[in-house]
Amino acid sequence: MDIFLQQLINGLVLGSVYALVALGYTMVYGILELINFAHGEITMMGAMVALSVIGALALAAPGLPGVLVLGAGLVVAIPVCVALGLLIERVAYRPLRHAPRLAPLITAIGVSIILQNVAMLIWGKQYLPFPAILPQGRHTLYGASITDVQIAILLLATAIMLLLILMVQKTRLGRAMRATAQSRQVASLMGVDVNRVIAATFAIGSALAAVAGVMVSAYYGLAHYYMGFLLGLKAFSAAVLGGIGNLGGAMLGGLLLGLIESFGAGYIGDLTGGFLGSNYQDVFAFFVLIAVLVFRPSGLLGVRVVERA
């Protein structure tokens, strides 16, 4: 029971981070039918920028409460990622809006390689440790343990997702985003400045990515210039699992993927008699991706077929 509950907690925490990143993929896909493969790298940039700020602050003012320092990291990382997302959209995607579909996919991969290399030049190749500034509290719950960091990730991710749903359903920008996703041309006939809506979509997705990047680095206690690649692919798998283009799908897919990984890693040793260990955790996302593409290409909640992957 305690192992089951422990995997459940770990899976939900991991899954809510995947969900935040998956939302960025799915929102952009919903509007542009483009898979923004640079999105994982934006998450990485968020983690790296926040870590730099947090490290500098922890050195400069050792007495500051950890939550404040973390907040400062987020306050810097979010606008940096938003600016980066806007820049990428403007430079790498907008000029190719009417190009064949493969072209923006290739520039997306190009941008992600550029971002990785820029990060490597700035921060080096080594793993950056997350300074020990956060409360290290650990609570026991029916035999499983949950840390303060895990609780904070769950609460923050849930709050952000609820706010996003509210924004998309109730606000003027949200209506414009949904209209643009359904028909760019007709939305423009209603007076919607489609380019601004697309830019806003990238901005929101990048802000979510920044938060997710900080969460991941706080959770694992480190950040690395290459961390966005795997995280991005997993979140993309989560978006496909839920049905790409569908916000609820990205949330569901993210949580499910986190659970699948966590339970898979927890039980794979027992199931294979010790032949495979929990280091195979990363494999599950891609099993899921392949299985979804083979058996249900439109995803769990999706209506449209994935046209590019």
Added chain:
Amino acid sequence: MSALLAINRLSVAYGGIHAVRELSLEVAPGEMVCLIGANGAGKTTTLKAVSGLLAPHGGSVHFDGQSITRLPAHEVARRGLTLVPEGRGVFPRMSVAENLMMGAYARRDRAEIARDLDQVYALLPRLTERRAQLAGLLSGGEQQMLALGRAMMARPRLLLLDEPSMGLAPLMVQAVFDIIRRIAAGGVAVLLIEQNAHLALKTCARGYVLENGTVTLSGPAAELSANPAVRQAYLGD
């Protein structure tokens, strides 16, 4: 010059092919004008260029005395020129009510929007019953009505209608044209393009005949209806 819409020698090219050549036409405030012609004559291209969906190659478009020749579509829409596109273009995964509110997207006058919404529901009772339903689940005729109602929510001074009768059963065509006449009676100018020339000429005061991307005939609808060439080519005589 008192025209609300003045198109002067408009040319539009698609990948080297001139779909519209030196087309000129005018619509006066409150006037109903139709543009008739065969498939591929350039009717839809003209409306797309006027509404900003396509950039013209040459010529000019003036709305209310100001050039809108190369304005993007959302700017044109905000000036009071609303296109109801071919195939109606409702947002299928939004409710009827949300579609109508999208029509008023560029407006900020909340009280007036609420009043216009009531008027649209009064004009289109079928939509009232279905206001919570997804637009994609409506019949073709209901979608056309929704598209017209949504256009009214923008409070346009000029309505551009692209083939509103397309794909509709004859009774529904009657109902839709009835609504169009009532909208026009409220003072909104209409530029209508139709393959159903008989219906278009019966509805509008003036007409233009488009052939191979250029205007070959124009005049009062009654005159065009009596013209032997028009009768032979478009009215099936």
